[in-house]
Amino acid sequence: MKLVEHEAKNVVKEFGIAVPAGFLISSADEIPSHLDALGERIVLKAQVDVGGRGKAGGIMMANPQNAVSLAQELFNKTIKGLPVHEILIEQRLEIQHEYYLSITVDRSSKQPLILFSDDGGVEIEVTAKEHPEAIRKGVANPLMRDLPPFMIRELIGSAPKDVGPVINKLYHAFCDKDALLAEINPLVITPQGVYAADAKFIVDDNALGRQGVTVNRDLSEREREAETHGFSYVELGGSIGVIGNGAGLTMATLDLIEFYGGKAANFLDVGGGAESERVMRAVRLVASVPSVKVIVVNLLGGITKCDEVAKGIIDAGIHQKVIVRLAGTNEAAGRKMLSEKGYEMLDTMDLVVKKAVQVTA
Amino acid sequence: MIYGDKKTGILVQGATGKQGEFHIGLMNAYAQQAGGRGVVAGVTPGKGGREVHGVPVYNTVREAMRDHDISASVIFVPAAAAADAIMEEAHAGIRTIVAITEHIPVHDAMKAIAYAKMEGCRVIGPNCPGLLSPGEVKMGIMPSGLFSRGNVGVISRSGTLTYEVVDELTRAGIGQSTVVGIGGDPVIGQTFVDVLEQFEKDPQTKAVILIGEVGGNLEEEGAKSTSLPIVSYIAGISAPPDKRMGHAGAIVEGGEGDARSKIARLKKAGVPVAARVSEIPEMVRGLFRSC
The missing domain is CATH 3.30.1490.20 (ATP-grasp fold, A domain)
Incomplete structure (x- = not known):
């Protein structure tokens, strides 16, 4: 979840960094x-x-x-x-020089990555293109509480020494607040000292609970409702509703819709082992978006049982057309239940998606 | 096969929970079929002395290690305790740890993975389905019915999408050596590079399928690191920027890691990229024809 500027500034202030x-x-x-x-x-x-x-x-x-x-x-x-x-x-600060400072999670090294640049006040992507030599990097050991002094010296280069402690303080804030990004841009030198003139924080959604955050503001109301049921849900604006199990398979289903020239309205991942009531809720939630004309259900049952899925689809009783691909545990039972009620079932994800795109075209 | 075989003794942490109990049963049913050792011990703090499907449960990993020959583990404990579980196992001397648990905070994952590395142990996951070597060993939650033995390795960031690919391969008569789910989080232990390094040393594996997602550039790093023939598929070409697509790792951040540029970089590195999952078997056949 992103913090807005004043919240981010309160965080850096709490960790001893001066703000205006x-x-x-x-x-x-x-x-x-x-x-x-x-x-x-x-x-x-x-x-x-x-x-x-x-x-x-x-x-x-x-x-x-x-x-x-x-x-x-x-x-x-x-x-x-x-x-x-x-x-x-x-x-308003009396600015003598602006620096850039950020800490992110580096997927490659699996460690916090600190970036410091002599060119503050501009976006780091711009500096990376135009003056890559102005950016210095450090990779922190996540098992150490403090950044070692040598790393801070390497990072600040010829910047004033007062900047060093700010980097270590921001590192503490990054760790203690479960941040995915902690950024101060610009970090400003004034006659009165070093100030964070702007700050950005993104908090790990998986740590919101222990950070005392009860409502994730980055989510829409429907996304939040989905989250309370343990679903991953994303709205995309087209006319085909998508329900799958597992993030990768659901994403692949969306991509296939695009491949065949359609447009997905939303994406719901029911997760593993969904029982009929969860499936019913999922179908109703996806169908509640007015632009949804047809729903594609693409489920590969490992721990998810196809007969439970079939019951959930039938119980949802929605007015939109539902096209189903079910494979795996209890497949035959699930198919029988759905075909008795007249639902359209196809054997592969390519076929269900193609059909859904045809219906909405 | 990589990361273990029939002789591997497996420990399960979170053995008495619903997930742990269910999957100990499935893993040992698989071991029985394959003639392997399977899960030999379980750990749940405070539940020592119980049995789950005939497997003895201990209070600590160290106690379990004293009574059994264990070299790998599978973790099912809840997110809040999972990093500690990884560190406990690494410290006790387990060399291969599969962390199934999802929703582990990234800072916990960074610490646990750094600690495990320091102890000389490998972490697969977190937020992963584990691994399966057909006819040899299953460590995790993959539905074994879809698999068949052969010489194609599979590495994937996702669960069900992996099963979809494996199902397509098996139907097409293409067997697998080892299928590894490396996990959908931004910080994971074994990345594409690490698993490919294992496959390079494995005489059974002749080609590898990389199943990636939006977010980061680990797929490209992997593709560049190996001499094995590769086919790839990247999910999330339709993912909008800054939207988390189910997996915490599946997010396009500030324009980095979007599917189109990822696919372009893979193709530039000479890796064939499938536009649809259903194209993968034919592309694998193409690899075998050309080498």
Whole structure:
């Protein structure tokens, strides 16, 4: 789950990294009470989760005289299609230099990867293309609490020494908050010290429970409902509903839809060993999306029993057409139940998908 | 075959849970058919002294190791305790650990895998279906009825998609040496590179099928690392960016790891990539014809 800027800044602050004085507001009327703490130079930052927020008009420079009117203007804007519900109003820093710092999970080395760049304030992908020599990398041993000093020296290069402790503090935040990404960009040098001018965090969805997060905001309402039943569910916007077991097989079914020129509406992975009631819920959930005209069920039974699946499909009693491919445990019983009720069954995933694409074409 | 054979003594952690109990039964039924040792001991803290399908259960891995000759294990314990289970086994001297458990936090996985490596042991998974060498040994949850013995190795990030591929292969008369599910998480122990290294040393394996997904670039690294003939399939060509497609690892992050660029890189490295699963058997036959 992604944290928004003000949440991410609260995290880095908690770990001892300085952030600009700032306040989260949901109305321009709140500004006057904060002006004393902010000084003469102010910045207004829309709390919307989009890349290139500044260029899209989501960041405005202000002063105590025009802050209220500019905030009103910003609240009335949409930034890349998103409405502005909250603004972070902050003291503007006196920037001497901007660096880039991030920590991610490196799949290849299976360890945390730290990136530090002399060119801050720009996206790391841009730096990687234009000035790859400005980026330095370090791979951390996940069994050590602290980054070894040599690694910090290697990372910061000729940057001021004060930057070193910030890297270790961000590493602690990355570990303790179960982050998949912890990023400070830019990390700013000012006459008053080193500040995190912007921060980004993504928390591991598998660790939300122990991080005390009860609602994953990145999910739509239907996706959340699916999650409470233990389903993986993704909405895609087409007209063919897809139910499978196992992420890989379900994804392969979606790809096959694209291969035959169709468009999937959604994707539901019922997981292993689904019983009839779970299958019924899954079918109803997928059918509840108005754009779904036909549903493809592609299940390969190992621990999933085909007769349970058949019962679930029949019990769901939905109005859309359901095309079924069932293989594996208790296959014959499942097929018999479905054919008695007049459901269409085909032998391979290629055939069911082809048929579904024809129906929606 | 790789990672074990008939002589491998297997330990199961989480032996008394619903999953553990069910799969000890299936693994030992397979071992009986193949004439192998199968699961020789189980571990569940606090449940020592019980038996599951005739297999003795111990409180700790060390106790089980004292009474039995064990070289591999399969883990079914819940996500919150799984990293600890991996470390306990690595410390006790088990060399090959198969972690079936899903939803392990990535930071736990990084620690457990680093610890296991330090102890000189290999972790397959987490979030994987384990492995099966037809006629030899089954360590995990793969439905054995679909498999047939032969000389094609299979490495996959997914479960049911692997079964689909194996089913297609078997129907086409192409047998398998070992089928390894390496897991669908962003951080896994044995990657394509590691498993391919094992297949290189295996005289039975003449060709390998790589079944990948969106996310990361482990498939490309694997393809570049081996001299074995390879056929590949990548799931997720229709996956939108930043959407987690069921597996925590199956996500296109900031434009990295999308299926199209992955497929392009594999093809550039000379690896044939199937557009559909059903094309795989014919492509494998093509490999055998050309070599």
